[in-house]
Amino acid sequence: MASIGLFETSISLFCFLIFYYFLIKKHFGYFLIKKYLQSYPWNWPVLGMLPAVLMRFNRIDDAIYIIEKTNLTFVFKGPWFSRMDALITVDPANIHHILTSNFSNYVKGPEFKEIFDVFGDVIFNTDSDLWKNLRMSTQVMLSHQGFQNFSMDVTTSKLKDVLLPLFSRYSEEGAIVDLQDVFRRFMFDISLVTITGSDPQSLSIDMPEVEFAEAFDNAGEAILLRHVKPKFLWKLQNMMGLGQEKKLTEASVTFDRLCTKYIFSKREAIRSQGMGHDHSDVESEDILTYHIKLDTSKYELLDPSDDKFLRDTIVAFIFAGRDTTATALTWFFGILSVNPHVEAKIRQEIDTNLPKAGSSQERSWSTSDRREYLNKLVYLHGALYEAMRLYPPIPFERKTSIKSEVLPSGHKIDANSNIIIPIYALGRMRSVWGDDAWEFKPERWVSETGGLRHEPSSKFLAFNSGPRTCPGRHLAMVTLKTVVVEILQNYDINLAKGHKIEPKPRLALHMKHGLRVTLTKRCSA
Secondary structure, three states, rough: OOOHHHHHHHHHHHHHHHHHHHHHOOOOHHHHHHHHHHHHHOOOOOOOHHHHHOOOOOOOHHHHHHHHOOOOOOEOOOOOOOOOOEEEEOOHHHHHHHHHOOHEEEEEEEHHHHOOOOOOOOOOOOHHHHHHHHHHHHHHHHHHHHHHHHHHHHHHHHHHHHHHHHHHHHHHHHHOOEHHHHHHHEEEEHHHHHHOOOOOOOOOOOOOOHHHHHHHHHHHHHHHHHHHHHHHHHHHHHHHHOOHHHHHHHHHHHHEEEEHHHHHHHHHHHHHHHHOOOOOOOOHOOHHHHHHOOOOOOOOOOOOOHHHHHHHHHHHHHHHHHHHHHHHHHHHHHHOOOOHHHHHHHHHHHHHOOOOOOHHHHHOEEEEEHHHHOOHHHHHHHHHHHHHHHHOOOOEEEEEEOEEEOOOOOOOEEOOEEEEEEEEHHHHHHHHHHOOOOOOOOHHHOOOOOOOOOOOOOOOOOOOHHHHHHHHHHHHHHHHHHHHHHHHHEEEEEEEEEEEEOOOOOOOOOHHHHHHHHEEEEEOO
């Protein structure tokens, strides 16, 4: 039986390679099938709809047309023997059912964990009791006032001491700056400080290459490709050390080595200072210290003496803190650069509610004062939500069913089926958001009374939904608003001439060409 399965797999791979070379690579074949691939993902014999995915891999908007034409739910057929079949849905009723009302029937599953194996056992790829322990400990830490103050102090310090001086230099030189690179370095440094207490200083005049950050980029690229390759193919590449799989293996080695260094240093620091398991001083604790001192009586499946647990914790929090927030900032400023009327309204709201940058009132801010001021910025909050609706930092969600059932849309789900929720497409569905779904309109988030309008998380999935809702969403919004206010109070940002803004499919929704801008210091600042 094993030899038969291997033979079938080999035949599938052979057919796929023949198809790709003669029909995709050769001009005749390309033009022959182009009309089919651009209109609908044709279900080819043996190969399924995968050729259409490969043709459209960097044209993410094509998926929206297909899903909209199939009443918000679409069944994708992968190559034979590949287990790539999936139900793709942006129907809010289905999303609420899957992520909330019947949450127990939909898990990340072993295949998801295998695809993301480089991250280890982390909150976003585990299930059952281990996931519950990880989520509970994370919620306790992130909701602690002391840690929130620590996080805001780190962000403010990095803003005042590094980002704004760097902007000042770029402004004086008239340089064109890639804000995407700047924000990713900025958030990487903040993440490392809040996680390990160590500052990699990747954001500086020299913009040095950072091994840890590069490993994350390589890992993300390989993991995304695992979603669109038959499993046997990426497994074979991994075994032979080829292509992106080789880079993924190297990234894993880098994660292990650097995390081991951080863990050893932190254990030594804790030992020398005689710290126990008391978390009363969380205000000065980084995430690694918190987890090393974790009370195992509360979280039986978490072992702070296990270096692998601590390694996975570091990796998970870097991914969550760096890529999502940096991506949100990049798209926000990118959209703002082509919507000057929105920028004007945000500036007016800031001027009305906040003290001038550098004023004595601003300098005397306490952390609680700052948070209270930021809460008044409803229109800014709405503009950030609107940017994340159109350009969600994490563009898709993947789940696996345990038992068969029928979804609210009437589609039957078999046991062990793959479900994909393309969050990017969800934010652009006219049947969900109205005829103006493609427009950037922060006003849709502001109520008639001037407060923030609530939308169900089954419609707005930027922070996930149900029991897996992001535990750090409030902290993330405070960080985003803090950064935006400081930048807008001090600088005008203009898109570089001829620069094109378009998405690049990755685990986080990056800009394909970066965000190239010029900076001008504001005279009133």
